[in-house]
Structure formats: C-alpha cells, structure tokens
Amino acid sequence: MPDYSWLEKSELWSRRHLLKIGLAGLGVTGAAIAARNLWKPAPSEIKIPSLPGRTPTKPAGVDPLKFLRDFDYGTVTQENGRTVREFRVEARTTPIRLNSATSFITWNLNGQVPAPTFRANEGDRIRVIFYNRAGHSHSLHFHGVHESEMDGVKPVRNDKVFIYEFDAEPFGVHLYHCHIAPVTRHIGKGLYGMFIVDPPNPRPPADEMVLIMAGYDTNNDKKNELYAFNGVPHYYMEHPVPIQKDQLIRLYVLNMIEFDAAATFHLHANLFKVYRTGRTLEPTEETDVITMGTAERHILEFSYRYPGKYMFHPHQDAIAEAGCMGVFDVIS
Numbered sequence: 001m002p003d004y005s006w007l008e009k010s011e012l013w014s015r016r017h018l019l020k021i022g023l024a025g026l027g028v029t030g031a032a033i034a035a036r037n038l039w040k041p042a043p044s045e046i047k048i049p050s051l052p053g054r055t056p057t058k059p060a061g062v063d064p065l066k067f068l069r070d071f072d073y074g075t076v077t078q079e080n081g082r083t084v085r086e087f088r089v090e091a092r093t094t095p096i097r098l099n100s101a102t103s104f105i106t107w108n109l110n111g112q113v114p115a116p117t118f119r120a121n122e123g124d125r126i127r128v129i130f131y132n133r134a135g136h137s138h139s140l141h142f143h144g145v146h147e148s149e150m151d152g153v154k155p156v157r158n159d160k161v162f163i164y165e166f167d168a169e170p171f172g173v174h175l176y177h178c179h180i181a182p183v184t185r186h187i188g189k190g191l192y193g194m195f196i197v198d199p200p201n202p203r204p205p206a207d208e209m210v211l212i213m214a215g216y217d218t219n220n221d222k223k224n225e226l227y228a229f230n231g232v233p234h235y236y237m238e239h240p241v242p243i244q245k246d247q248l249i250r251l252y253v254l255n256m257i258e259f260d261a262a263a264t265f266h267l268h269a270n271l272f273k274v275y276r277t278g279r280t281l282e283p284t285e286e287t288d289v290i291t292m293g294t295a296e297r298h299i300l301e302f303s304y305r306y307p308g309k310y311m312f313h314p315h316q317d318a319i320a321e322a323g324c325m326g327v328f329d330v331i332s
C-alpha cells in the first residue's frame, strides 16, 4: 500500500478544505478517510521471495522492485450499499535519474513513474481525487467504460482539483494516462499507470507483477533515447527479480512506449499463456513473444521448471539494449 501520509497530513485535506472543494457533498467524511487500510486482499499460499538489497533512486521516488508487486486498492467505503474505492493522487513535476549521466524532468503522480497501479473489483465505484500541483495543466484519462464527463480529456489546471468518478468495468487490464496535447509528450514525461479490474470470480492464486514498458525522449527529438520497464532503464538487469520455481507467475504487461509503433515482449527459456487485455479467464494462445501496439496490455502466465537467471525484453533489440530489459532469478 503506497504511503499517503504526506497527503493526509497536508492542509489540503483538512475538513475545511474538503468542504471547500465539494468532497463533503459526495459523502466523503473524515470517518471515511480514516477507513483506509481496512480492506486488504485475501492472503494466498503464494511464496513471494524476499527482495535483494535495492538501490534507492530518491528523489525520483521510483523503486522498481517494490513497484512490481505494489497494488493500490484505494480507500474502501460503503456508500448507499455499494463499494466505493477512493484513490488520491497529486500531479507533480520532479526529476528522475535514468542513469549515471542522465537526469530527466518527469511529469508524474505522487512523485513516481509509473503512476500507482490502481486495482478494483468489477462493479466497484471508483473515485479518483486528482490534485494538480505540477505547474501546468494535466488530466487523467482512464481506459474502460464511463460517461463523457469522466473521460479525462478536459485540462485540470495547476492547483485545481478534479474528481473522476465511474464504475470499474469491464474486468481486465486497463490503463490511465494524461490526455493533454501533445499526448506523446505528457505520456513520455511519465504520466501513465495501470488500472486492473478483477473479475467477479478471482483468478487462481499467483505471484502477480506489473511490467510497464515506456520510452524516454531525453532530447526532444520525438524519438526515444532510453527505454525502461517500470521507470528506470536497465534496473531489472542490475537487480534481477526473484521468483519461485514451479510457481504460477502472472504478469500484467502494458506497452506505454510513444514514438515506436509497437513493442514485443519476449521471455527466455519458456512460453507464456496469453489473456488478451485480461478480458478472458481462459488463455487465448501460448507463445514466447507477443506484439503490443502502444497502450495494448495483456496478462501473461507461466512458471519456470528450472532454477537460474532468465531474461525478458522486447525482441526489438535496440529497445531492449537501450534499457527495456530485465532478468528473472528463478530460485528453488
């Protein structure tokens, strides 16, 4: 669960301020806010290997090993007999260190790239309180089904709050991102995240992880000079992802690379089952490389039979070699 204490402590979320921006009218009270953390996902028999020592990347706010399995289920309350999940995010402008030579100004949510992975059950009411403190206009456009006013193409100006509210549907792997023109730039600067809607009957227990592929146009030439899984180039090469042998792994993979028409995802020494857009409960194919256009996303499932280190990367090797590459460390 991400640490939102900075938000709760801030003057912004004082009762007076909530009243001012109209949240009280939506039924959000201090009691509802205090209810955060009451709901947690059911524990399973899945073994999550302990993570190796990490290289903190602050002030970027990105810890790719932690991000992998970090699902934000929101603050859960019941309102008029239905489940409401409330997420609070703040758009900011902060630098991230991409490598020893390159610092990059990102446009982000809560100081992190990618933005938090929101997760809900199909049919939940979603409420996203979006506070823009980035210095210029941004918005949040969610994929999925919702009303026109909630489509997130209208700019939210600096220092303004907008509340997106809609139902989580349909189940699957979705995404959200800023939709201010030029969108290539707003996404390329880091304002994107995943939005997972779980089906009414949960998928089988698995070690679940999020992998978001993205590019960085560091010199504004409308091409990417660096690429990354989950924000930091080459990170999972330097910090392999430990996974358990013979255990089901479920990857939620999203391609957010701008400027390149498509990216593939390839897994070494294995094949994975594909659930296109997470929209099926049975796999639709089995392969070891899948092509994703920008914004395409899938669930990929597999397990490793043999211990050892195995790479994963787009099979456009130029993209992989420029940072979008990682390793699973299969342990027994």
Ligand SMILES: [Cu+2]
Residues within 6 Å of the ligand: 107, 137, 138, 139, 178, 179, 180, 186, 191
């Ligand atoms: Cu933006």
